[in-house]
Amino acid sequence: MRRREFIRNAAAAGTGMLVLRSAPGLFAQSTSGRIEVLLDEPLGTISPNIYGHFTENLSGVIYDGIWVGEGSKVANVGGIRKELVDEMRKINPAVVRFPGGCFADSYDWRDGIGPVDKRPRRTNFWNGGEKPGAPDAHRYDPNRFGTNEFVQFCRLIGAQPYLAANLRGLPAQEFNRWIEYCNSPAGSTTLADTRAAAGFKDPFNVHYWGVGNESWGCGGNFTPQEYAVEYRRFTAWAPSYPGAELSFVASGPSDDGWDWTRGFLEEIVRKGRNQVREIFGLALHYYAWNLSRGKTKDWNEGKGDAVNFDVVDWYELLRQGDVMESLIKGHWLVMGEFDPDHHIKLVVDEWGPWYKPGSELTPGDQIEQLPTLRDAIFSGLTLDTFNRHPDKVGVGCCAQLINCLNSLYLAHEDRFCVTPVGHVFAMYAAHQGGTGLRTEFSVPSIHYDRDGKMASFWGLQGSASLHGKEMVLTAVNPDVKNPMEVPVAIRGARVKSGTATVLTASDIHARNTFEQRQAIVPTTTQMEIKGNAPVFRFPAASVVKLTLALE
Ligand code: AHR
Numbered sequence: 001m002r003r004r005e006f007i008r009n010a011a012a013a014g015t016g017m018l019v020l021r022s023a024p025g026l027f028a029q030s031t032s033g034r035i036e037v038l039l040d041e042p043l044g045t046i047s048p049n050i051y052g053h054f055t056e057n058l059s060g061v062i063y064d065g066i067w068v069g070e071g072s073k074v075a076n077v078g079g080i081r082k083e084l085v086d087e088m089r090k091i092n093p094a095v096v097r098f099p100g101g102c103f104a105d106s107y108d109w110r111d112g113i114g115p116v117d118k119r120p121r122r123t124n125f126w127n128g129g130e131k132p133g134a135p136d137a138h139r140y141d142p143n144r145f146g147t148n149e150f151v152q153f154c155r156l157i158g159a160q161p162y163l164a165a166n167l168r169g170l171p172a173q174e175f176n177r178w179i180e181y182c183n184s185p186a187g188s189t190t191l192a193d194t195r196a197a198a199g200f201k202d203p204f205n206v207h208y209w210g211v212g213n214e215s216w217g218c219g220g221n222f223t224p225q226e227y228a229v230e231y232r233r234f235t236a237w238a239p240s241y242p243g244a245e246l247s248f249v250a251s252g253p254s255d256d257g258w259d260w261t262r263g264f265l266e267e268i269v270r271k272g273r274n275q276v277r278e279i280f281g282l283a284l285h286y287y288a289w290n291l292s293r294g295k296t297k298d299w300n301e302g303k304g305d306a307v308n309f310d311v312v313d314w315y316e317l318l319r320q321g322d323v324m325e326s327l328i329k330g331h332w333l334v335m336g337e338f339d340p341d342h343h344i345k346l347v348v349d350e351w352g353p354w355y356k357p358g359s360e361l362t363p364g365d366q367i368e369q370l371p372t373l374r375d376a377i378f379s380g381l382t383l384d385t386f387n388r389h390p391d392k393v394g395v396g397c398c399a400q401l402i403n404c405l406n407s408l409y410l411a412h413e414d415r416f417c418v419t420p421v422g423h424v425f426a427m428y429a430a431h432q433g434g435t436g437l438r439t440e441f442s443v444p445s446i447h448y449d450r451d452g453k454m455a456s457f458w459g460l461q462g463s464a465s466l467h468g469k470e471m472v473l474t475a476v477n478p479d480v481k482n483p484m485e486v487p488v489a490i491r492g493a494r495v496k497s498g499t500a501t502v503l504t505a506s507d508i509h510a511r512n513t514f515e516q517r518q519a520i521v522p523t524t525t526q527m528e529i530k531g532n533a534p535v536f537r538f539p540a541a542s543v544v545k546l547t548l549a550l551e
Pocket of ligand 1: 102213214350
């Protein structure tokens with residue numbers, strides 16, 4: 001079964017299958033090498049938007065995760081979970097995507113505005129995947145959390161809203177009207193008055209608009225050529241207002257779907273080369289899910305377990321995460337065939353590991369999983385990959401913020417915890433807005449036994465950015481056993497002082513839960529700086545941030 005079939009089935013039934021593995025042995029590991037940061041080789045500005053998030057109306061993400069309601073015993077700000085707001089303020093979330101995902105192409109934005117008691121209940125796209133006894137709000141959308149509440153959430157956490165339009169089920173006119181509702185100036189239109197009546201006189205100024213989602217699958221089953229025609233129709237002469245320049249994101253490929261990227265752009269430029277100027281970004285979705293070591297491509301059978309995994313599963317997942325770099329480079333090359341000036345950026349608005357069901361902290365929460373240290377390493381290496389391509393990646397949204405796949409937070413009723421992934425986002429926020437720097441990691445590879453054959457994976461990888469006289473270097477050591485001690489040479493400056501923030505644990509399965517909220521948290525220490533290339537010991541299985549003051 002493939003992902004697109006899963007989505008169809010999840011919307012109509014349940015999923016799940018168990019895959020067991022054996023524990024392998026490890027080969028010996030040496031530790032020598034160096035890191036070189038080249039101050040005179042800037043890569044471009046790291047957009048804060050690559051540190052973005054994704055919130056879909058799917059199971060416990062919105063209702064329970066974000067929205068608890070004004071009358072709730074759970075501390076809230078106008079119905080929005082306060083602990084979530086407080087945590088998100090620490091990570092500068094930049095941009096948040098809503099309402100889907102597949103849900104977006106079934107959503108009527110009008111259902112979620114206007115007087116709360118008049119909002120209709122609708123069958124949620126994901127209803128078929130909900131377990132018997134699931135909360136009503138997960139199955140039948142009460143529309144209590146709509147555009148106003150989402151924008152309010154974004155304002156509370158300091159993020160820009162990124163709305164995904166329904167291209168499969170609504171006409172282009174409705175897309176235009178949603179833009180009008182959000183962006184038309186106070187008092188200018190009937191929809192601006194409707195917005196004001198809800199307490200929002202000033203426009204929301206929403207810049208980012210997704211034009212459908214996964215239009216090759218749940219978003220309409222289009223061919224890339226068909227979708228390109230729809231895209232043009234939806235975006236041509238969409239209303240724009242002062243203060244809200246529109247940035248349209250086209251539904252892009254899944255994984256290495258080069259044909260989608262090529263077919264879509266080929267059709268777009270058939271109307272003229274300058275048509276690419278109407279597209280801000282092309283969405284790329286990439287989930288790491290197949291831990292079968294090449295044994296199957298079946299969507300259910302290929303998946304691994306979120307918390308019960310062996311060392312090979314650890315490396316297999318990271319190996320899959322590492323594919324992101326080739327996807328960015330590959331799609332960028334194809335995009336360059338039609339858009340040589342690279343006006344269009346990649347918007348990686350769904351990424352993360354996807355495991356089989358069973359680890360969720362809240363029983364019944366569809367596709368919720370429990371992130372471990374492995375997912376922290378995966379997330380660190382993905383964010384490092386984005387940082388290394390600041391010219392190509394315009395937006396990134398981790399899937400999904402809370403109570404879902406690679407979640408930063410888990411919550412149920414009055415319980416809440418920050419996952420290791422959340423801690424990585426807090427550490428890496430320091431890169432935002434900095435100048436990416438070329439950084440060379442010259443370290444030995446890791447070797448491990450993969451079903452009787454030796455497999456290799458890189459020993460240390462990361463990224464660096466400059467912020468005035470401060471340099472931030474992040475890296476992950478994927479080696480489950482061995483620390484990596486290496487000098488960090490900064491070409492073009494001297495290091496005056498520095499701190500090291502480390503996220504690791506003695507158990508590679510370490511994770512936080514409602515009961516043990518601090519089982520894995522980062523620690524920060526002062527670095528001892530001797531000479532011009534401070535030597536740092538990157539602990540086994542760790543995510544590290546070095547913050548260095550330069551002179
Ligand atoms: O993140 C869950 C789902 O995965 C999204 O709704 C869809 O876009 C993707 O296939």
